[in-house]
């Protein structure tokens with residue numbers, strides 16, 4: 001999993017926090033979502049590697065007062081009894097966390113999911129849910 005939400009409380013210093021953390025830890029990081037303006041914003045990242053790699057990245061982030069980081073632990077799941085594999089959810093997913101497998105069945109890649117709920121709202125069968 002290793003998915004985290006970073007909240008920028010203030011960007012007035014212009015400090016490139018993410019870049020500094022990556023340089024210091026040499027971590028591989030995928031940015032799954034970024035909604036940031038001049039003052040504040042939110043980013044969702046996936047840290048590629050072991051839980052220890054993720055722990056080092058989190059510790060490095062915590063040295064910066066102007067950001068908060070928290071792990072995203074909720075999981076997207078599909079009710080196989082009600083899903084009709086219509087694919088309506090797939091095109092809406094901003095991170096390609098949904099796709100068809102080789103048998104045209106819905107497949108979920110949990111590590112890519114940023115819990116935006118676009119698929120949950122769109123599913124005509126209410127087959128998708130996110131654990132709260």
Ligand code: SF4
Pocket residue numbers: 078082083084085086087088089090106122123124125126127128
């Ligand atoms: S929109 Fe709902 S029914 Fe259609 S493939 Fe996605 S989960 Fe299944």
Ligand code: SF4
Pocket residue numbers: 076092093094095096097098112113114115116117118119120
């Ligand atoms: S909640 Fe659904 S649409 Fe949003 S990222 Fe996760 S799988 Fe994709």
